Amino acid sequence: MEKSRQQHILRWLRQQRKHGARGLRAASLLGFAGALVIIAQAWLLASLLQNLIVAQQPRGALLYEFILLLFCFILRAGLNYAREMAGYRAGVAIRRALRQQVLDRLNALGPAWIQGKPAGSWATLLLEQIEEMQEYYARYLPQMSLAVFVPFAILMAIFPINWAAGLILLATAPLIPLFMAMVGMGAAEANRRNFVALARLSGDFYDRLRGRETLRLFHRAKAEQQAIAESTTDFRERTMEVLRLAFLSSAVLEFFASLAIAVVAVYFGFSYLGELNFGHYGSGVTLFAGFLALILAPEFFQPLRDLGTFYHAKAQAVGGADALERFLTESLDNTVSNGTATVAFDTPVTLQARDLVVMTPQGGALSQPLNFTLAAGKRVALIGQSGAGKTALMNVLLGFLPYQGELRVNGHELRDISRDSWQQQLAWVGQNPTLPATTLRENLLLNSTVDETTLNRVLECAGVNAFLARLPQGLDTPLGDGGLGLSVGQAQRIAVARALLKPARLLLLDEPGSGLDSQSEQHVMNALQQAATQQTTLMITHQLHDLASWDEVWVMQSGQLVQQGSWQQLMAQDGLLREMVQHRQQEIV
Known part of the structure; x- marks a missing residue:
């Protein structure tokens, strides 16, 4: 995928945030509050260790600090849970809005346009590709702001205590997003190819499934089975390529984060031995400063590591949004113009x-x-x-x-x-009857109201009564998805009766x-x-x-x-x- 195209898709993805703006704001604010709790928790833990080990204070005198520390643990867990729920709800709201956009556009385009593509490709667009955007909105977008705020807040807490430890963290922080971006570009392209292959595989499989009788009659079953196997193998290899890149990005992030934390630990170790006498503003290195820096160092990199973990969600979202954005944008030119005039029809039309x-x-x-x-x-x-x-x-x-x-x-x-x-x-009866509602009665009336006398007369005229008595619950018999349980002829009679009932x-x-x-x-x-x-x-x-x-x-x-x-x-x-x-x-x- 070209870089300009990828940037365009990312802008389009960010524009969709408006459908879940409240949840995304809540997730970010809860994440900010959690970061402050992390710093307070580390500060309390370092103070307790300083007082217990160096100051030799009795544990009973530190009961208040222990209670505060326990409260921080509970509060942090509650904030993380609330942040996850807010992000999840935001992702659900955005996905629902995207599906509504697709369905509205398909409704505007009409069946004459829709039939130009296999049904399996539309199913992939509505289900798989939109579903892959959940993690992007629920976790990646809130984590982007946290990846900036949390390290900044931790640096503000560490620099007044020890500028050398803060400088080590500040110098090593850019390495993670740099390598994350390098790996992520390849992951986004791999995801895009993966979604194209999935859409093609879904469409081909559905078409072959519908034409299985024709294929059997012409002795093409073996050949088509082999073709499906080859397509499946190709899709599996593409999926493994995406996973390989995702695991590679995680390994790179873990390596640099661990390396930076190790440098901080080595610095304080040599400082306690008197070999590195700098970074503590001339007041001497303390156990409090060392523990505070070592406790906060993993937390400093954790938002960046989480962002790296969720970076594959961005790659998945870009790959899935490619076809979705193209469909929503390009199909605008193919939409049949919809007038605005409302005409009262009191007589049959001419x-x-x-x-x-x-x-x-x-x-x-x-x-x-x-x-x-x-x-x-x-x-x-x-x-x-x-x-x-x-x-x-x-x-x-x-x-x-x-x-x-x-x-x-x-x-x-x-x-x-x-x-x-x-x-x-209009009342319309086509060659392929569609029964979208749950029961026979609902498929006949479609939210309209008809008296029983008229209903029975139409059922008799359309020939529905010929098989109605054999249904276990009569007009209230559940039909299942697409009229499951009825023959094509029976479904056609119901479609005819439905058309006759419409005024x-x-x-x-x-x-x-x-x-x-x-x-x-x-x-x-x-x-x-x-x-x-x-x-x-x-x-x-x-x-x-x-x-x-x-x-x-x-x-x-x-x-x-x-x-x-x-x-x-x-x-x-x-x-x-x-x-x-x-x-x-x-x-x-």
Whole structure:
């Protein structure tokens, strides 16, 4: 990673402190208080040793000092615990805010953009990479301020007693951050490569898991197993490289800290022997001064050693934030513009498109100029070969893809309408039903309120009643994550019932019969046709039967609408629809 890029990421990481500013301030203040307690504890301990060994005072006369020393031990432990808890809560708050930013951005980008990357990479971004920032915010950032304040406070306590010991500590202190930075730069780069490898491995593994049946049918299981093994080995080697650098930094810090403490001990040893008669301001070296310096010397280096221990947290945070910051920054240009107008829709909507060109999030064209009018209350079936542009048009109507030209809803330009306001008017059924709530009832209602009579009628129309009686708790049956325990067809019926229960002005259907057997599909389509008379409806379908009852049929080919009209009109003329019907009949024969 380039140094300028690393500095940019560090600035971005520091900007996120605002989400946990209160906890970080508390952690730093508690650390400062703990440092003062350390100095007081060392001072009391050195005084007790001076009085007991040199002054020969009885222990009973020093009871007050012993009580104060015990209190310092307890207070120091309490402050350390409180500092750890404050840092932990700050890290949790910041991670929660980062995840919310990612989820908000994904919501703004929409599914058309999200599907461009494997689901495993999004899971890595939301879980692994953000999780790795906990130690950076909880420990490393508070420790940075402590690494400056604590040594400074200890020097202020030692220099008035013995300037030579203070000078030794002051001279050796810069060696630790110097070598820590040298090792840390390599650790940050290793972590960045590690996270890239993890994201790639997660995405590849998830994609192979989803396509395991296809791989088995084409006898690719062995080859893919070998590919996963090689990717795993590569990731393991990268992880060991990161750990090796982390252990190296710890060893370097321990070496220089131990060396400095040894120099202080040697200085006082020769001073007591009368060989080094300097550093004590001419008053003679005392047992109090020696013990105070030797007790505080490890504490002088401890914040720096802790900072070195947590330095790998900084490297992990930089490696994890690389992809996260890039996603949050670069995806701004790909976000579909969200209008601010709130429009009241009291009747079914009318859609009018003039020279409408569907665009990718990156600015590429997905369709030819489209011109159509979807009148209020009309039911239109949209057909065409795969790749003709049907789903792209649907994503524009859902507000998930940008467009050029005009697309008006009851006279209002769609891009000027607030997305939340517009999507409240939509009911949508896709090919892959999603059941995010806990129970069947919650998935049907989605926080809305419906009377039992209406609910039972819709369940009957959508065919949910056909399997409802077999569920152990009826509508209150827990479904688990993603509707676990239901077949795809059953989940699709629930999605259809959910769409019918929503008081929407525009009903959008993308292959609603997918995943259903012929009997269930007929049941669901009858329910949708009945519901479609109450609102404007656009349905994507590959099924050509039963389209004669729809008001209009639109045919797409190569990103443009090549035919529009009723079933009878289009079948009476030469065109793509007639060719598709004839081809389908030949396949049946």
